[in-house]
Amino acid sequence: MSDQPTATRSGSFQQNVALMLDRALKEVKLEPGADRALKSCNATLQVSFPIKLRGEVRTFTGWRAVHSTHRLPAKGGLRFSPTVDQDDTEALAALMTYKCAIVDVPFGGSKGGLCIDPTQYDRDEMELITRRFARELARRGFLSPATNVPAPDVGTGQREMAWILDTYKNLYPEDINYVGCVTGKPVDLGGMPGRLEATGRGIQYALREFFRHPAEVQAAGLQGSLEGKRIIVQGLGNVGYHAAKFLQEEDGARIVGIIEREGALIDERGLSVEAVRCYMNEHGTVLGYPDARFVDKGASVLAEDCDVLIPAALEGVIHKDNAESIRAPLIIEAANGPITYEADEILRGKGTVILPDIYANAGGVVVSYFEWIRNLSHIRFGRLQRRLDETRGEHIVSALEMMSGEKTPAWMRENLIRGAEEVDLVRSGLDDAMRVAFQEIARFRREGGRHLDYRTAAYALAVTRINLGSLDLGAY
Numbered sequence: 423m424s425d426q427p428t429a430t431r432s433g434s435f436q437q438n439v440a441l442m443l444d445r446a447l448k449e450v451k452l453e454p455g456a457d458r459a460l461k462s463c464n465a466t467l468q469v470s471f472p473i474k475l476r477g478e479v480r481t482f483t484g485w486r487a488v489h490s491t492h493r494l495p496a497k498g499g500l501r502f503s504p505t506v507d508q509d510d511t512e513a514l515a516a517l518m519t520y521k522c523a524i525v526d527v528p529f530g531g532s533k534g535g536l537c538i539d540p541t542q543y544d545r546d547e548m549e550l551i552t553r554r555f556a557r558e559l560a561r562r563g564f565l566s567p568a569t570n571v572p573a574p575d576v577g578t579g580q581r582e583m584a585w586i587l588d589t590y591k592n593l594y595p596e597d598i599n600y601v602g603c604v605t606g607k608p609v610d611l612g613g614m615p616g617r618l619e620a621t622g623r624g625i626q627y628a629l630r631e632f633f634r635h636p637a638e639v640q641a642a643g644l645q646g647s648l649e650g651k652r653i654i655v656q657g658l659g660n661v662g663y664h665a666a667k668f669l670q671e672e673d674g675a676r677i678v679g680i681i682e683r684e685g686a687l688i689d690e691r692g693l694s695v696e697a698v699r700c701y702m703n704e705h706g707t708v709l710g711y712p713d714a715r716f717v718d719k720g721a722s723v724l725a726e727d728c729d730v731l732i733p734a735a736l737e738g739v740i741h742k743d744n745a746e747s748i749r750a751p752l753i754i755e756a757a758n759g760p761i762t763y764e765a766d767e768i769l770r771g772k773g774t775v776i777l778p779d780i781y782a783n784a785g786g787v788v789v790s791y792f793e794w795i796r797n798l799s800h801i802r803f804g805r806l807q808r809r810l811d812e813t814r815g816e817h818i819v820s821a822l823e824m825m826s827g828e829k830t831p832a833w834m835r836e837n838l839i840r841g842a843e844e845v846d847l848v849r850s851g852l853d854d855a856m857r858v859a860f861q862e863i864a865r866f867r868r869e870g871g872r873h874l875d876y877r878t879a880a881y882a883l884a885v886t887r888i889n890l891g892s893l894d895l896g897a898y
């Protein structure tokens with residue numbers, strides 16, 4: 423029944439990322455040897471720590487990899503999963519370096535992970551374990567607002583970020599910027615409205631931008647807008663749920679398939695994302711969900727007919743053994759590394775258009791950047807000018823009414839006088855980041871007569887931006 427991760431990958435996650443980088447490096451001129459510097463992690467910390475639980479001592483192992491420090495802090499999520507290991511953590515840290523460069527966020531790349539199955543521990547036990555892990559990271563300089571700032575990833579969320587923040591604050595109360603030691607924390611504790619859904623929102627904005635370019639849409643064998651497009655999403659966690667929900671509710675897309683751990687739900691008429699999520703929250707599974715066809719072997723649904731496929735769960739789910747069967751003409755990588763290098767080659771050969779992870783799922787880190795700036799500036803965005811903007815809006819409405827002698831319609835009045843709330847500013851900044859990055863990648867892939875796929879162009883553009891001249895070249 424269970425549909426466990428099906429990653430059949432030749433080579434490790436890191437080797438796959440390195441192969442993708444190699445392909446892009448053919449498009450970029452670098453100093454000799456610089457490619458090796460780009461492939462290796464600057465530092466990886468491994469910690470193992472014992473905790474007494476349920477009358478016995480249990481030992482937990484975790485990692486925090488720092489891929490690059492050309493900008494500081496190094497930034498990236500923290501994953502709690504039984505499959506976490508050093509190789510995956512280092513691969514994910516490298517992706518963070520390229521991702522930050524693509525969306526022009528001034529961070530180095532980092533990622534962390536704790537090898538644990540969070541479902542096996544209760545809330546108090548998880549708090550104990552998370553706080554201890556945070557202490558191990560902080561004591562060794564792998565957690566601080568200046569050098570290394572974690573965020574949520576698989577198996578972690580606002581709750582874990584709050585525990586980490588509190589642990590750091592207790593260790594370093596004299597650090598006036600302590601609130602910025604993590605992002606993705608609860609809004610009450612200095613988190614940013616809009617960060618929770620930011621990665622999913624970024625997927626929506628990336629797709630909207632793609633569909634604003636008819637030539638790119640046509641090249642994918644599609645036409646029109648997102649309205650009515652048939653979408654299959656894998657993983658209804660933080661990223662997958664928000665992406666699918668916004669695309670359905672705000673763009674009129676039809677979610678015809680949802681693939682979860684225990685199997686998949688299919689409905690050609692469109693599944694209600696909200697209803698499925700509510701069912702999952704209540705029952706802990708999609709098993710037994712009414713009003714949809716259930717497919718036992720969920721991963722097989724990746725190959726079902728649809729317009730857009732959104733893998734939003736795990737790495738390596740599209741691999742050499744299933745790539746040929748994928749029918750979606752457009753794949754947007756909401757997860758990190760869902761397509762292996764070999765599968766990517768097969769899909770490219772078939773003409774499948776892939777919007778790569780280092781662009782597509784960057785919405786999270788973009789809003790993390792806003793959160794970190796807000797924390798360092800100790801003031802919420804818009805606090806100083808919101809009422810001023812509203813007063814100016816009222817003056818404009820009064821002037822219009824005086825000149826025209828007519829009453830302004832209520833909806834127009836509301837739009838003109840309402841000062842932006844913080845979440846409006848966050849969405850606007852995120853939308854801008856996703857639009858600009860898409861346009862830059864699209865330009866780069868065609869520049870000088872080139873005809874690159876989006877992934878190769880994104881990697882090449884990132885490497886160009888990382889500006890090797892500013893890397894740590896030992897000039898100390």
Ligand SMILES: NC(=O)C1=CN([C@@H]2O[C@H](COP(=O)(O)OP(=O)(O)OC[C@H]3O[C@@H](n4cnc5c(N)ncnc54)[C@H](OP(=O)(O)O)[C@@H]3O)[C@@H](O)[C@H]2O)C=CC1
Nearest residue numbers: 427575576577621657658659660661682683735757758786
């Ligand atoms: N959170 C963020 O801001 C960002 C996340 N990402 C990436 O997005 C991906 C998802 O992260 P996130 O949404 O945060 O993680 P979550 O843990 O919130 O969600 C992952 C979802 O995938 C499901 N899942 C696990 N295994 C399978 C499987 N074999 N088949 C189908 N579904 C499965 C999980 O089910 P279950 O709960 O049963 O395990 C869960 O619903 C990861 O690759 C992450 O690195 C990228 C950028 C930012």
Ligand SMILES: O=C(O)CCC(=O)C(=O)O
Nearest residue numbers: 497498499573786787790
């Ligand atoms: O928000 C962040 O800092 C990092 C998000 C992340 O881990 C990712 O983009 O993979």
